[in-house]
Amino acid sequence: MDIRKRIIIALDYPNAREAEALLSHWEGKEKPFIKVGYQLFYRVGPEWVIKRKEEGYSIFLDLKLHDIPNTVAKGVESISQLGVDFLTVHASGGRKMMEAAREAAEKSARGQRVQLLAVTQLTSTDQPMLNEEIGIPGSITDCVTRYARLAYQAGADGVICSGQEAGLIKQVTASDFLAVTPGVRPLGDDVQDQKRVVTPTQAIKNGADYLVIGRPITQAPSPVKAYEAILAEIKQAWR
Numbered sequence: 001m002d003i004r005k006r007i008i009i010a011l012d013y014p015n016a017r018e019a020e021a022l023l024s025h026w027e028g029k030e031k032p033f034i035k036v037g038y039q040l041f042y043r044v045g046p047e048w049v050i051k052r053k054e055e056g057y058s059i060f061l062d063l064k065l066h067d068i069p070n071t072v073a074k075g076v077e078s079i080s081q082l083g084v085d086f087l088t089v090h091a092s093g094g095r096k097m098m099e100a101a102r103e104a105a106e107k108s109a110r111g112q113r114v115q116l117l118a119v120t121q122l123t124s125t126d127q128p129m130l131n132e133e134i135g136i137p138g139s140i141t142d143c144v145t146r147y148a149r150l151a152y153q154a155g156a157d158g159v160i161c162s163g164q165e166a167g168l169i170k171q172v173t174a175s176d177f178l179a180v181t182p183g184v185r186p187l188g189d190d191v192q193d194q195k196r197v198v199t200p201t202q203a204i205k206n207g208a209d210y211l212v213i214g215r216p217i218t219q220a221p222s223p224v225k226a227y228e229a230i231l232a233e234i235k236q237a238w239r
Ligand SMILES: O=c1ccn([C@@H]2O[C@H](COP(=O)(O)O)[C@@H](O)[C@H]2O)c(=O)[nH]1
Pocket: 010, 012, 037, 119, 121, 122, 123, 124, 160, 161, 182, 183, 184, 194, 212, 213, 214, 215, 216
């Protein structure tokens, strides 16, 4: 796979104009893999996503579905019409919910079916928050591992986890079970609201398949330069 596709840029913008302004930096260059979250999706809707697909972007639609199995299945059926590449569901929705999502993705595929990624624990969650606020006992690693196993057994294609956990997830599932990792910060960058953070090098060395990176690229004075610097770093780490 083209190593450029391993970096997924999070387009966390409030409208099409700002999202397209970011994308315009890549005019005449190879199109990056982009992530559309609900801030942008709820504003621009499915037509905008379909248009970007037609232009040749790979798209991760990060809607983090979490509901009863029937509702999630219907949501996946609708989303499958957009032809996006990746879609998130929450592993905490349970096995039946993820199985229903997988079945719906297969049934409603138009060509290549959407790949389902289960969110384990958000990268903004740390140990005290997991135990004291959310009320889940034990270590974050145990919780993430448990959710990853469940997601694997339920037919998800991979998980969203921190780069800290990518290697462990491969050990308890399979080497081709995707570890897609947000919470990536180049050395010296502000971690902001992220807690379980790693550098691009650490993420790749730990076995991450894709790095999801938003603000370190989108808020950089030159987004393309920031992207290319991360790319150079992961190429080095790949060796
Ligand atoms: O556990 C998770 C799941 C999703 N995300 C999303 O990734 C990006 C990260 O953006 P940064 O600006 O690089 O922090 C953002 O869209 C999140 O919604 C995550 O961070 N952690």
